Amino acid sequence: MNAEPDFLANLRTELSSWRLWVDRAIVLGYALLAGLFVVAFTLAANWAFGLFEALYSRHAWAVLVWTPVLTAGIVWATRRWFPGSAGSGIPQVKAALHSEFPAGRRGSLVSLRLTLAKMALGAASFAAGLSVGREGPSVQVAAGVMQHARRWLSPGSSVDMRALLVAGGAAGIAAAFNAPLAGVVFAIEELTGRLEARASGVILTAIVLAGLVAVSAFGNLSYFGVIRVPRLGWDLVGPGLTVALGAGVAGGLFSRLMIASLTGSPQRLNTLRARWPVRFAAVGGLVVAVLGLVSGGVTFGAGSEAVKQMLAGHDELTPLFTLLKFIATWITAWCGVPGGIFAPSLSIGAGIGETVARFATPDMGPALIAMGMAGFLAAVTQAPLTAFIIVMEMVDGHSMVLSLMACAMLASLVSRMISRPLYEALAHHLV
Amino acid sequence: MNAEPDFLANLRTELSSWRLWVDRAIVLGYALLAGLFVVAFTLAANWAFGLFEALYSRHAWAVLVWTPVLTAGIVWATRRWFPGSAGSGIPQVKAALHSEFPAGRRGSLVSLRLTLAKMALGAASFAAGLSVGREGPSVQVAAGVMQHARRWLSPGSSVDMRALLVAGGAAGIAAAFNAPLAGVVFAIEELTGRLEARASGVILTAIVLAGLVAVSAFGNLSYFGVIRVPRLGWDLVGPGLTVALGAGVAGGLFSRLMIASLTGSPQRLNTLRARWPVRFAAVGGLVVAVLGLVSGGVTFGAGSEAVKQMLAGHDELTPLFTLLKFIATWITAWCGVPGGIFAPSLSIGAGIGETVARFATPDMGPALIAMGMAGFLAAVTQAPLTAFIIVMEMVDGHSMVLSLMACAMLASLVSRMISRPLYEALAHHLV
Numbered sequence: 001m002n003a004e005p006d007f008l009a010n011l012r013t014e015l016s017s018w019r020l021w022v023d024r025a026i027v028l029g030y031a032l033l034a035g036l037f038v039v040a041f042t043l044a045a046n047w048a049f050g051l052f053e054a055l056y057s058r059h060a061w062a063v064l065v066w067t068p069v070l071t072a073g074i075v076w077a078t079r080r081w082f083p084g085s086a087g088s089g090i091p092q093v094k095a096a097l098h099s100e101f102p103a104g105r106r107g108s109l110v111s112l113r114l115t116l117a118k119m120a121l122g123a124a125s126f127a128a129g130l131s132v133g134r135e136g137p138s139v140q141v142a143a144g145v146m147q148h149a150r151r152w153l154s155p156g157s158s159v160d161m162r163a164l165l166v167a168g169g170a171a172g173i174a175a176a177f178n179a180p181l182a183g184v185v186f187a188i189e190e191l192t193g194r195l196e197a198r199a200s201g202v203i204l205t206a207i208v209l210a211g212l213v214a215v216s217a218f219g220n221l222s223y224f225g226v227i228r229v230p231r232l233g234w235d236l237v238g239p240g241l242t243v244a245l246g247a248g249v250a251g252g253l254f255s256r257l258m259i260a261s262l263t264g265s266p267q268r269l270n271t272l273r274a275r276w277p278v279r280f281a282a283v284g285g286l287v288v289a290v291l292g293l294v295s296g297g298v299t300f301g302a303g304s305e306a307v308k309q310m311l312a313g314h315d316e317l318t319p320l321f322t323l324l325k326f327i328a329t330w331i332t333a334w335c336g337v338p339g340g341i342f343a344p345s346l347s348i349g350a351g352i353g354e355t356v357a358r359f360a361t362p363d364m365g366p367a368l369i370a371m372g373m374a375g376f377l378a379a380v381t382q383a384p385l386t387a388f389i390i391v392m393e394m395v396d397g398h399s400m401v402l403s404l405m406a407c408a409m410l411a412s413l414v415s416r417m418i419s420r421p422l423y424e425a426l427a428h429h430l431v
Numbered sequence: 432m433n434a435e436p437d438f439l440a441n442l443r444t445e446l447s448s449w450r451l452w453v454d455r456a457i458v459l460g461y462a463l464l465a466g467l468f469v470v471a472f473t474l475a476a477n478w479a480f481g482l483f484e485a486l487y488s489r490h491a492w493a494v495l496v497w498t499p500v501l502t503a504g505i506v507w508a509t510r511r512w513f514p515g516s517a518g519s520g521i522p523q524v525k526a527a528l529h530s531e532f533p534a535g536r537r538g539s540l541v542s543l544r545l546t547l548a549k550m551a552l553g554a555a556s557f558a559a560g561l562s563v564g565r566e567g568p569s570v571q572v573a574a575g576v577m578q579h580a581r582r583w584l585s586p587g588s589s590v591d592m593r594a595l596l597v598a599g600g601a602a603g604i605a606a607a608f609n610a611p612l613a614g615v616v617f618a619i620e621e622l623t624g625r626l627e628a629r630a631s632g633v634i635l636t637a638i639v640l641a642g643l644v645a646v647s648a649f650g651n652l653s654y655f656g657v658i659r660v661p662r663l664g665w666d667l668v669g670p671g672l673t674v675a676l677g678a679g680v681a682g683g684l685f686s687r688l689m690i691a692s693l694t695g696s697p698q699r700l701n702t703l704r705a706r707w708p709v710r711f712a713a714v715g716g717l718v719v720a721v722l723g724l725v726s727g728g729v730t731f732g733a734g735s736e737a738v739k740q741m742l743a744g745h746d747e748l749t750p751l752f753t754l755l756k757f758i759a760t761w762i763t764a765w766c767g768v769p770g771g772i773f774a775p776s777l778s779i780g781a782g783i784g785e786t787v788a789r790f791a792t793p794d795m796g797p798a799l800i801a802m803g804m805a806g807f808l809a810a811v812t813q814a815p816l817t818a819f820i821i822v823m824e825m826v827d828g829h830s831m832v833l834s835l836m837a838c839a840m841l842a843s844l845v846s847r848m849i850s851r852p853l854y855e856a857l858a859h860h861l862v
Contacts, residue, residue, distance in 0.1 A: 004687060010848040180832045184816060194625035204840045211833045256435060401611045402642045409635045417441040
């Protein structure tokens, strides 16, 4: 009994230390703010992509000029003023959390200034029609907001910079995907590697509040609606394994390509990229524009529309789309624009699943598409838990938990034979 | 590029080392076996409780003899032959994983022999009508099966005893609740405190296979069916906070009572328990039988039936039921029978939620009941993530993720002021 907490003493401490409550209110306030920023970024990205779509639908060929010019402009502005905002945003937060990263330089990777830049330049990438996602950037956006809380907290507060960064990153994933569970698991699997009782309170608070803001803004909808799967039987094993292996190999290759392009030694193309980054981006933008025209417009943007089409069964172009989307996403990232690869990865994975589904019974389609999404994302990030939970929450496919889990795990094991973990390698490059 | 994995070399290693594949097959086989054992235990527990219910419905007063005699018998057999099988099973697995626990004594807490004993004596506790759950015991049952794999694995295998114990425990939760996600999070939050890439493969494998066995046996149903919640608005905040605080205080008290009863210094009642454990159990059984008769039978067993009644709106007795169930569960655990507190805790929590719901608008009932379950369980275990995910998976309440998360976190914070973490304290007592 002697080690039991003294409830009355605890209660007295709680009620008498007003500073503790001010600190708590500050954290709560910043968590709400982080949610608001992610919502604002979502609205901005959607609006910007709407602009692009309007242009494309009226003057399709104009994108051959528009996309290269805007891409070059984004890369120029990024390199000139906000180098820390290039790319996904997840490696930046991971690097800032790295134990060997000097605390003084943290502001170069995560700050309120970078949050605003990421929102503007990320939205511009959508306006350019590039193959980007807004989920990775949301991690950096929300972490940049949350870390700002530190300067108002009392010096003795138990909430340190690490906890705020992790909480912000988790809140970003939760609010961007409307997937609170994925936020929790992302924090553990990708950001900290462990679960500390003290930090988990801050993380959960941030996720709940940012998630509430997102739900208030967009309603409590699953990203892709609810997938209705038939009762899954043993006949799913063959096609499911094919999807898992295919997604694993493709995701491993994608990850390896990305690492080679973004951290590789400056030789051949990377020499050109290092010497003339803005011209390189213009050429990259041109390639993405051409790929978009060839695919009839579906490889532009995050790719969620293509996934919805596949889930609805309109999928004439899928195998070609999958290949083109793969290339467009890689080229986009190589250009160095601020933008993530989560959403494009999900649409590539969906394409893999749908391609396999053509050789299986038709009612397996949605299940295999979901498995492809989880598998490819797991292979790219080598974070199988986060990948399958994101997909589960996106499609509200509770009955598919086991198949998604198995697929994500297998794909990630295959990918591990091909490539280092993507975010790990990119973060290491930043430290 | 130089640090990239060499795919062909990796593939060659994979394909040439048959021992690796034998090891993998062994782990897969044991994971399936663990699932089968949990299924068998579930069937046995249900069958045994059916026996009790048949007796109670025909000769209600006979339980005043039956329950004390059987309880005494169970405690006698447990103490005589299988002392490691007493109680929930989760503290045993936690203690076996403790870094200071001598590896040689591990067999006294987790073994195939204890698995079989736990199944038989656990089922007998159900036959006695005690207020027990089968989820905690399932953790020990499955971990006992999984750890047995170690003796067949090659000495160089990367799958060590720790990974097997964690995987077994996680598979036990996943298969017992049909809640694979909860299994993952339980492994991280309660068993290891961290996520290791190597161990997570074994954990996921075990969860997927044991989960598949359970789904094949019982169908892919949520434990309590799908809760339909109305669109949640700000009017839920007041009642929700009340539930969270109430569940937090009640759960903290329950945890503190349990710790004092099971590890406290031998004084007053605990002196009697230490001197005459079997007679103590007989008196405890009598108290549980009286409580059951007073409540009209609803406090007997795990309490899932009562929760279903509450969710369906038949809840005349709830406030009294909640109090009596609280006492019955505590007394049952104090007796020292093999049996868990997860399911009874959920029904106590549901009772708290339902009691608050009487003062709120009626359509909030199911939401508040679910929040009560998550809150009370989180307060008792101080493992908020596992608690809210279990409840989310049990009621298939994806739309409630945020409210469940917030409630579990708050309740666990309140409980932390009142008591040490229950399983932690009990495991510490065993080391």
